[in-house]
Amino acid sequence: MSEQSIQSAPGVNFDTPAVLRYRNVRKIKDKTARYGIATGGLGVIAAILLIFFYLLYEVMPLFQSPEVELERSYNMPVASANSLYVTMEEQAEIGMQVSSAGEAVFFNTEDGAIRKTIALPVEPGVTVTSAAPMAAGNNMMIAGLSNGSVIVFKHEYRITWPNDQRLITPLLTFPYGEEPIVLEAGASLDKVAVRDAEEQLIVAGASGSDLFMVRFLKEEDFLTEEITLEREEVSLPFSGAAARSLLLEPDLNWLYVLSGTDTLTQIDIRSGQPFVEKSYALTAGKNEVTELQLLLGGISLLAGDSNGRISQWFMATNAAGEDELTEIRSFQQGDAAITRIIPEHRRKGFLALDAEGVLGLYNTTASRQVMTLSVTEGVVDQAGLAPRADALVLGTGNQMHLWSVENEHPEVSWSALWDEVWYESYDEPEYIWQSSASNNDFEPKLSLMPLAFGTLKAAFYAMLLAAPLAICGAIYTAYFMAPAMRRKVKPVIELMEALPTVILGFLAGLWLAPFVENNLPAIFSLLLLMPFGILLFAFIWDRLPLNVRTVVPEGWQAGLLIPVVILVAWICLAISGSLEGVFFGGDMRSWITKDLGISYDQRNALVVGLAMGFAVIPTIFSIAEDAIFSVPKHLSYGSLALGATPWQTLTKVVLLTASPGIFSAVMIGMGRAVGETMIVLMATGNTPIMDANIFEGMRTLAANIAVEMPESEVGSSHYRILFLAALVLFIFTFVVNTLAELVRHRLRQKYSSL
Template sequence: MSQQISSSSTPDISFDTPALLRYRNVRKLKDRAARYGIATGGLGVIVAITLIFFYLLFEVVPLFRSADVHKQVAYSLPVTAGESLYLAMEEQAEIGLQVSSSGEAKFFDTQDGSLRLQSQLPVPAGVTVSAFAESAPGSNLLIAGLSNGSAIIFKHDYKITWPNDQRLITPFIEYPYGEEPITVSEGFPLDEVAIRDSEEVLTIAGSSGGQLFMTRLNKEVDFLTEEITLTREQVTMPMIGGKVRRLLLDPDRKWLFALSGNDDLSVLDIKSLVPYVKRVVPLAEDSHTVTSLEFLLGGISLLAGDSDGNISQWFMVRNQSGKEDLTRIRSFKQGDAVITSIIPEHRRKGFLALDSAGVLGLYSTTANRQVLTTKIADQNVAFTGIAPRANGLLVRTGDDMAFWSVENEHPEVSWSALWDEVWYESYGEPEYIWQSSASNNDFEPKLSLMPLAFGTLKAAFYAMLLATPLAICGAIYTAYFMAPGMRRKVKPVIELMEALPTVILGFLAGLWLAPYVENNLPGIFSLLILLPFGVLLFAWFWDRLPLSIRGRVGEGWQAAMLVPVILIFGWLAMSLSGAMESLFFGGDMRSWITHDLGIPYDQRNALVVGLAMGFAVIPTIFSIAEDAIFSVPKHLSYGSLALGATPWQTLTKVVLLTASPGIFSAVMIGMGRAVGETMIVLMATGNTPIMDANIFEGMRTLAANIAVEMPESEVGSSHYRILFLAALVLFLFTFVVNTLAEMVRHRLRQKYSSL
């Protein structure tokens, strides 16, 4: 009876009222929206990072594509009087030029062989062209040495017009110094000739047997008529043993290279008043014979091919005594057949080589790379001409001509060129160098990523060296020892530092901090001693004060007492800087470091970067580490203290171990920020890509290099794609480091989660 009364007296409660149903539906909708929204955001981040990776990969992959050549057309050229001496093409590879020993110059269509223009050089009657040479690859300035000892200088050029919006290329021959032959050897037939032209002087060298001849034609330009008057100067040359087979004149007209019949290369110093043979260099090894000798683009390096299929690169290197010696730098092996011709490219430090077996080889000297070898003919190739853009090749065998298309976009890229030491032209030894551009077209690009990778790690190291101990120690004190009221003021202020734009920090570091550090070096370094000493001295003094005085400062507020201590000792260190510099360093510490210690000093250096970038990284590390330490459950600390441990023992044995995954994550995220930093490094260093761990030298990082050079690079060029490769290296570096950091953090969490 009592149970029935109790049941009937209980009011009915319904959980399916319209209001509750609406509430549950709204909550379910919110939960579902949050779940899908978070999942979509997470997947979006993953997709975005993946797309960035594949875009970088898309731009980088063409660097490593293999070269290829294939025949487009073949045809027969009209019969030419005399022997062919020269074969070339114009910029668009649409018109070819062939010059014969009779002085006949024929321009023809490279696709069908049809004649465009035929011109006859002003060769005197009864005289033939006995020697022929080009001033430099791609210069179009040619010299024809004659059998009467004179020479004709001419140039093939092309005029482009657009009638009816169709490109029309009109070839022509011009004579910049007149059509009258210039006497070189006074009646001796010329076997070899060489020419170099400049704004002030025209130099012609020739040989007849073992006798050398040289003529300098000094230029005088009439400013009104712009007519050039040549003043002839005959130079007396020494005798060379054996008949001269090849003659090469360097662009600076300092050296004349004469290859004699016994494969010895005579290096003649022609800069002096009386030219002389400086040295005789044997180019061939063992019983091999030098069969081809050409200048590489720029006229610094010599390329020598021999009868055993070897090709060697030589250039002048200054030895320990300060003298220049012709030195073998690197060698290539094409095969066992005789190298018949070497054709340098017009705009890159690469060349093509043909041997007697009809095999074509493509090479890059800087990359020390044999790009491609392929057979293009069944017999010896008579002549070969390369297009200025290195995208086409004319190959003549007998009376037949073939046009070959060449695909070789990035031959200068190889593992050794990017990451190993490379012996660049005019350098005394192999080095790591980044120098992507220069003011002339003969420049050898130096695209080593090692200085940039080293600079990235160097900048990050010095930044982390400053930021890590300060940020972690500050986080420990703030989270574990500081009073809650003070923590609520300090933590937001430090985190607010992270919002400061790095370009402002870089601006201040470059224009204010760098000169300030230079002028106060003794004070900067004395801070490392005086500040710790001042803090320890204050702690010792504070510990000996009566308890009644110390008790007036609330628990956890002692850190505020250090602010005036740090300011006083910092001011003291800077005030004593001048006196210490005068007393210990002769009034100039920078000069003492440079001259007495032999350590180079650059005003914008790694020390400045460490101070500025450390200031930028500290808030990141501090914020994450402080949250990790503060999040350690209080019952662990209370339990440790209850068991008799001191606060310091509790901190080191319990709190830090439990928070170690978060602290480690903070350090790795801070390192990622330091590695990827751009503006501070760009503005606070000398931005010089050098490999030197010296704290007083600058550096250039991968990120800063991309920011500086990407706007100036040609889209699709090797330089452009290597900058993307640098971005990919930076991406992979941060990805690998963060992955390893996550693995370590996970292990730390598993190890100390039981505390």
């Protein structure tokens, strides 16, 4: 009936004040509900987008290109011909040059103004012929003299705040005295090296093809803590061409000597009588090695050759089970010879300069050439890198050039995050997550593969338990169970979802994990005997007389399974010890480890599957049960009326109609399992390993974020990679839910005609 006809109906007035007020109130309520629901929906979408863009905002700096810019050019404090070594202090405000005249010249990096000049304790007429740092990132240095002696010293910088202004005062200290250490009287030392360890100090030098080394054993006075040195002469077994480079390994196991075109001699110096461990041809005789340096930590050697190639070498076990120096990876900068390699002080990266004045930035862990840039038109005479790798000084002729370097995250690349990486001290490439260690020389291992694998592993074992139980329970509750019983069972199962996961994780870690370990035969026999026991009881029940079966009202038969489940569980626990003694020698865990060769961790995927499956069951059950119960009754009644059995009606009509909802329940449950944090954090060993073994633990993306985010340095690569892990988890969930929605939509279209 139209509004006009209603208005014209006799005896009815729709324009009374009460009716008009009612209309206005209803209109306001309708608009409020409409805009409120729309605002809420748009707010949810906006919140999700904001989360996504915030994660993207934190992750994007990982993939920004580095920048190297020339800041200043000025005259050098010491002519490059007389400069043997250049470096900078922490703030990159003061540089230091060691000259052949035996002076340490400190200057402002901004303008070259000399701040301080300190003379080394060199006798008159003696010059400094070589200088080298002990290691990348270490302020201890050694200077070789023309009379065969060496001086060990440190350049240090004292910071004070007069008048609230920072003042950096440079100074030299001599930890083992100012008296030069004689290596070989009268020999001009072309190359020198020093290593200071807890128990000994080793000094080495080369004059042509002659090598010299002195070992000082340290003795500390218990009362005064004063250290005295006991000198020990060491004869080095080396005969060959002139030594072009000397490098001492930090653990004082080997001395590396570069001679000839590409011959590297590895000398074992651990014993009192050193011996040649092995000799290596670093370029197989094809090119000349023009530069050799140790990477931060002293494990890896970096060799640059005359063809612009830089190779990384470290000790690894070969196919014969022997440790040998192995080429791990290489970088090609260009065609010009590499003239300088400068290791970074705090990362596994380095800078390289070639004969054409091209600067290259590299990171070894990421196998990444970060960038190359032409900085001069010829050979760079001297180069020094700031400890933070944010500034670089280059000396050419009489000029010094200060460059700013912005290279925050060179260790991040696709291969470092997702591919196998050959890390230092490993025998082969592996997937490893190890973000921190106790020393600054540590090589961060930031592969996300173990975390992604652990996430899927935990979700798989949880869904393996939860999905069948939840779906079968939902089918029975919605289709077969009596309504009165359903009204009691369904709320109880849904109430399980309110249990905090931290409680489940706590119980799983402290009670369930030891229980499973001590009752492994019972757990596995329970998984086998429980289905068999239930089916056997069902078979017996179906064979009982009808008058016995009708005692239990229709739909209440599930209650009879409670004592069956309890009885089967009790039997499995009772026979656990006997099974363990008969089949597994009294200890199933040892049998698994020793006889099967399968490692066993107390907090493992089996425990996670049981605990997290328990947490996921209510989610899947509730949604699937609602979907099955919501199938129109006329469909099932019509099927039964046409002669189909209840089981045929269930499988051919009800489940097909409810399949979109059941599929949604499974996918939502999987999303819950993928994003779970506390259970996997407390119920696993939290070890980031890639092993499908059900008896091994894992670490998931969510648990890793929860564990390491509070300890990560804001803005660091570690910090941003944790955000990248969160973004990966976000995208994974979004993609899975999107695909699930598409599949659900297709299922709804396919079976909507039923």
